[in-house]
Amino acid sequence: MTPTLPPERYALFLWVRRGLPLVAAILAFALALLDHAHRGWWVLAGVIGLTLVWTTFQRGEAYLRARPSFIRWDARWVKAFRPLARRLGMEDAWILAFCGFHNARVREAMMHRKARKALILLPHCIQLARCKAPIFDDLSACYECGLCPVEDFLHATLEHRWESRITNRSHKAYREARAYRPDLIVAVSCTDRLLKGMVKVADVPAYVMPLSLPHGMCVDTQFSVPLLTAAMEALVEPKPRLEPVSREASA
Ligand code: SF4
Numbered sequence: 001m002t003p004t005l006p007p008e009r010y011a012l013f014l015w016v017r018r019g020l021p022l023v024a025a026i027l028a029f030a031l032a033l034l035d036h037a038h039r040g041w042w043v044l045a046g047v048i049g050l051t052l053v054w055t056t057f058q059r060g061e062a063y064l065r066a067r068p069s070f071i072r073w074d075a076r077w078v079k080a081f082r083p084l085a086r087r088l089g090m091e092d093a094w095i096l097a098f099c100g101f102h103n104a105r106v107r108e109a110m111m112h113r114k115a116r117k118a119l120i121l122l123p124h125c126i127q128l129a130r131c132k133a134p135i136f137d138d139l140s141a142c143y144e145c146g147l148c149p150v151e152d153f154l155h156a157t158l159e160h161r162w163e164s165r166i167t168n169r170s171h172k173a174y175r176e177a178r179a180y181r182p183d184l185i186v187a188v189s190c191t192d193r194l195l196k197g198m199v200k201v202a203d204v205p206a207y208v209m210p211l212s213l214p215h216g217m218c219v220d221t222q223f224s225v226p227l228l229t230a231a232m233e234a235l236v237e238p239k240p241r242l243e244p245v246s247r248e249a250s251a
Helices: 011-034 036-055 060-087 091-109 150-160 170-180 191-200 225-235
Strands: 118-123 164-167 184-189 206-210
Touching: 011 036, 011 060, 011 091, 036 060, 060 091, 060 191, 091 191, 091 206, 091 225, 118 170, 118 225, 150 164, 150 225, 164 170, 170 191, 184 191, 184 225, 191 206, 206 225
Parallel strands: 118 164, 118 184, 184 206
Antiparallel strands: none
16 A cells, blocks of 8 residues: 655754744844934845745745746755754755755645656666666666565556656766656655755756665665655656556566
């Protein structure tokens, strides 16, 4: 059974991204009342602060239309506070909160108008490092040994008729995404690549999911195929389904 897509967690990002400009705007307006000599400048600072807050309230179609500028602007906040988050041991949590914030906006926007042409992007490191199956060129080249998530992903792809790419370089993934021209990207990767990818392909709505790294970066990484399926079911118009396919069944 497909699990329900869990709620997005982004309070950390929202507190900083919405909270700081709001506090700055309130301070600026208070100073405008006290400092008559520079009132104009304080009012201007307050208006800028409120404008920064206002963008975080954009939803639905308005969000999708302006998404590239929101993403690029919010990514500057992520980069600005990333060193502090790293010092506090919260770097991944900080980046994932940014991802969660935009995931939530995309989920909301797609609730009433699901994507019709979605593309799944996955990194090469989901394949077992010692496996020689040439799945980059053809996912069905997987031998279905079950030692890595590729087998489950293959079955789900065949069943739901997903379009997907597994790439070993970020720039190839961006190129594939631009060539396919999807109306939604569902990407699984490490947090750093998720951040970069969202900025590089900001014009395409994206739902992003982090990899688990039980063996460290880029080696035998894991992700939940049921959770990916839940995301696809929540965000993408289903295609007519085929029966689950395996080589044994089709032999
Ligand atoms: S499931 Fe087995 S054969 Fe398929 S990619 Fe993973 S390790 Fe290779």
